[in-house]
Amino acid sequence: MTLKINISVMLLIFSFLFLPVTQAQRIQTEFDVLLVAEGLQFPWGMAFMPNGNLLVTEKIGQLRIITPDGRVSEPIKGIPAVLVQQQGGLLDIALDPEFSKNRLIYLSYSEPEGSRASTAVARAELKDGNLENLQVIFRQWPKTEGGVHFGSRLIFASDGNLFITLGDRGDYSEEAQQLSNHIGKIIRIRPDGTVPSDNPFVNNPKAKPEIWSYGHRSVQGAAIHPKSGELWIHEHGPKGGDEINIPQPGKNYGWPKASYGNHYNDIPIKNEHAEQGFEEPIHYWTPSIAPSGMVFYTGKQFPGWRDNLFIGTLAGRHLVRLTTDNKKITNKEKLLINTLRFRDVEQGPDGALYLLTDEENGKLLKLTPK
Structure with a gap:
């Protein structure tokens, strides 16, 4: 069963330095961070299959399947x-x-x-x-x-x-x-x-x-x-x-x-x-910030994030959300600040955002609307 974890479970997203931001962009977005699976050995990449199962690579040379309810297979x-x-x-x-x-x-x-x-x-x-x-x-x-x-x-x-x-x-x-x-x-x-x-x-x-x-x-x-x-x-x-x-x-x-x-x-x-x-x-x-992983969000769970660019960071230990206009970055925000090294970020078929943490006891996390 998917469990909540204590990593800034409810975040108020607001602008962080660097770029000007409009009042409309200061609208708060609240979300839950859910633990889907753990015990992965330095997970690196992931890809969702049509049946909703997730393929996850481990840097140590293993490939596993994780089901939507968090069951982790033996190495393929x-x-x-x-x-x-x-x-x-x-x-x-x-x-x-x-x-x-x-x-x-x-x-x-x-x-x-x-x-x-x-x-x-x-x-x-x-x-x-x-x-x-x-x-x-x-x-x-x-x-x-x-x-x-x-x-x-x-x-x-x-x-x-x-x-x-x-x-x-x-x-x-x-x-x-x-x-x-x-x-x-x-x-x-x-x-x-x-x-x-x-x-x-x-x-x-x-x-x-x-x-x-x-x-x-x-x-x-x-x-x-x-x-x-x-x-x-x-x-x-x-x-x-x-x-x-x-x-x-x-x-x-x-x-x-x-x-x-x-x-x-x-x-x-x-x-x-x-x-x-x-x-x-x-x-x-x-x-x-040592960026790793990258995805454009196109799902329905977070309408305010449509077409935004999400990037995990290693040294930065946060998730970056970027808004774009054509080929320009117009605003950037930090989410999950000072938490974990995020190796990959992907959108799931359910419209949630999924994150892999870069650690020996690697985790698969899921962001859903509060």
Whole structure:
């Protein structure tokens, strides 16, 4: 049975610094925070199935099914081998647009090869609690040392193509600026791993044809805008400079030559994007909030939140609600302040918001109207 938990159970939402807010935007919204399930091992990504059950990845390399009443399954068999190190492990999950017919799911994970690793994406059929006919459809190249900055979110566009967000693997030598590799890139492929003919670099023999955009650091949030159909992402900056971008085909977003943050050793990074030929983010945070997970809300339970953008934060330990106007952020609010590290946020088929907490005893939480 779903239980209430004591995390600011009733919140009065109001504007938090930074941006002007109208009187209408100060209207209080009250909601309950419900505990659906707990005991998850560093949960990372989630995807709702048509029957209302939820697939949840655990970074330690396990995949589970959680029922609407909070029952957690045994780990699903057939998961590929993953590197569980620092930020590496089993990461995101997505359902095929034709899941009801083909039972295909997609997993992103850190794939080891000796002492090296990179982000890979595999798809498989989910049958009777097992994964069958697993096929790796993408491998980030090259594999490198280290356990950080794998990305990685999976999101299907309305045209049926799959976006894969990647990281720079902790590389600061401008590999994210090179089209000859997948370091620090957004990838666009077909569900079977082949390359769409209209990808921006498909006719460039010196470029990886899967690349959609480049110059990214570590992208852990992605969502399709409900009206424009465009891909929105957010990415981690270093010491400050977390960004929201709307990556356009073939465009360069600057990392590591431009950022609104400093390197960890406090050496400044140029923030002049345009003068260097880079795209400006539509929004950024300094100091860093460490964003993770991202969804546009389109449900009916919270009419005042329709088309708002929700982002979980790790270092920030709160949930962000953003209002938008076209390609601009017009207001932002903090919810569940100073509570937990939120790894992912998703809208359920019931119109509620669901959150995964980033911890050894990870929780699945549910936000419903008071």
